[in-house]
Amino acid sequence: MNNGYFSYPMPANEPVLQYAPGSPERAALKKALAELKKKQIDVPMYIGSKLVKTGNKLPMNPPHEINHTLGYFHVGEEKHVRLAIDAALRAKEAWSNMSWESRAHIFLKAADLLATKYRPYINACTMLGQSKNAYQAEIDSACELIDFLRFNVYFLTEIYKQQPISSPGMHNRTEWRSLEGFVLAVTPFNFTAIAGNLPSSAAMCGNVVVWKPANSQVYSAQMIMRVFREAGLPDGVINLIYVDGPSVGNVCFSHPDFAGVHFTGSTGVFNHMWKTIGENIPRYKGYPRIVGETGGKDFVLAHKSADVDALVTALSRGAFEYQGQKCSAASRAYIPSNIAEEVKEKLIAQIKTMKMGSVEDFSNFVNAVIDEKSFDKIKGYIDNLKGDRKAKILVGGRCDKTEGYFIEPTVIEAKDPRYITMCEEIFGPVLTLHVYDADRYEEILEVIDSTSPYALTGAVLSQDRAAIELASNKLRHSAGNFYINDKPTGAVVGQQPFGGGRASGTNDKAGSMINLYRWLSARTVKETFNPPTDYKYPFLQEA
Template identity: 60%
Template structure:
């Protein structure tokens, strides 16, 4: 093998299964949901290849069925964070020295295991622990995670192949080395795939990881570690600890071997972490790499020429899938006055057909928000909108936490384009709409761009090419992912 140059397999997107009536995959996921609900798992931390338990047990409840207990996780301490760092650093040299194709093979095997024997368990854990319906779990916890593993191997191969030209008598080579120390992966609750990828991507390149997941994602995090272990990941390469943020931060951000942060979460938390790292620069062996993705106050804007049915469907699907708990979810929309009646009519009809409830009933489109803190925050804005003069709740607006953290898909009509829910990220099933005068298209584009500091995703709907070109330029800094008629 030392005399060969290897290329990675050509990656393909993992097909999304339908889970239709009488399908094999539906039968398997139903059985797995039933099995997991009967179990009471004692979920350990994973440090240096060992499963670590403590005397501090914290119950895990499905957000949609808060009176049911799925099991407990073992809360750690600063000692466990230090142990995780030591284990990572002990594994570092051997892992970095492993040929890249062998590291790649581990994650390609993880993808195959995920799409095969782990599929039902990963989906079921995500459904129960994070209250995702089967479609949302399938596209995330299996398909996107497998795509991350497979495509990242291809990207790694391409990167390693990028070499400088050599000249007569001289060999020029570029070595892509892992960072000098360990990487801290701080991951969110809303995507199981992102949690796995924030660990796997740097590990694939020879880095070692200390991973702190969101407390609300621990149930599926255990499955990820089992998957990595079965795929052949050596002990200590990825270490999983369950501690609160300050406990992790006090140890990690004061450790001289801290080499990088891989983060997805709120902008406020990321700002705090970046500032902390900056203040601690003299403590570190090298300059840490800081990589993060944060919030979004994502928009939809419709031109008077747009198809109102398409706009209404985009508002519903973009805002209410997974209860709006995606950083890519639309949460503010700008609709021209001439179109508003048709858009409202279609949205009203469609929302009447949407069911809310537990994930075990596959006809439920909307499930529960992630926890009580999120529930209380989101509902406080709905309550305020019912009283404020500048806004009106026109669809939905009901909520209850008797059995689970359920909030109806809610549409707020804001006469004030700077009303708080037009500007503030709620991370829930709430869409705020501002109706603008048709003649104010250009003015409204500027309003969209200037309303929020976030610039993650946005969409424009129009059948007028000139209007699309105008929007494309006016909103060039308003969204990283910019959709046209989609």
């Protein structure tokens, strides 16, 4: 029997450890890296209570050290998708009926495990498997994932508290139900936190989940699953499978119990999902929830009053942290003519100090891009600049995949603000800047707003308040996360809920209540204490 209303106050954001020389966290992380590299692991799929091994295995290789093998994961096929759905649906009734405090404590315990026992391991998995340096892994796989788990418990508690008013003689209440069916979570390679949040946020609301991570993120995904299981997550609530996208879609999107998809990935894939779901609407018990965060072509706009050093740092960090493989990464910059030469000079100088190499060398700011396909795509953009009079490389441009998929931080200057690298998503360490007439600020706002179909993040740097206000208004729909005098990356859970519009997704704001509403279905219940016993209203009486 539930004899209390349990309170989950707003948490504080998880402190970011700095991994300075001599610090205990640095020693623990170095130890975890060495430990993980010494052994090859055999990663099963997690379907219900079973650890499924198919024998069809793919290797996991660090992008920065492609000749080393961290282990292998077992690849599934369509039948494993069906098995995962069946396992989820079997678990659904018990899970959705479990008391909120019991569900909440599973995820709070998972957060605590990540903050303590598993912190060096989740970071080391992310560093080795996804080629992130220590700091980028810390803010992602430790801090952000911990924050997602803790803040979502708080947000969901606040949602459950929202109740209607009641008139005399009756009582109204709202039940925040889980969706009817299962949720598909499709997660990307670039953020371990996203990989953990997409399935867990839906599950926290009482839903059951089929989780398909990117193949290049399985190494850290399996660690997340191990943490969830140790925290007490019942079998079948989240089912982790490694099956190709088309096979997952064929099974899930044709299933009558499909209730929704929680997705982060490319715009093209999301568009195809939406079309397929739409065509299959008659199959489903209800209208599925479709939540997606997709691409970006994120901008940095400098006004003629911008602080040069702040601008250069925003560009360096915003464009080249994690090799530009963030949906929010600065990809196009608009620099006013009055400060352009100073900005270029200082930006080039900063980039030349950036070391590139293995994640195990903590002095490296830049590591490898995720895989050969990504490497070849980015290199193609760089190679196409040769002989092109419309643009030139200011710094970087060298690419080498002998030992790992290394691409130098590259800055391109484009004469045309609609040059191809100003418009298309590259998803790598490539920043294109355009110098505009410092006295034509309002005109460049129009260019920024109309250049890209995406609208994820953007930044304006200025010391002129009127210029900031003008940009905020003119670029209102150009970015779902808008930054003033800062880089366009680094959203923090509870502080800057994340998501964009236009071709960047449904803007359902991970890290806020907005996202959780999508995984709930309200039922209003009215109870009348003294029901009427006659159909006649007073107005029917004779005068």
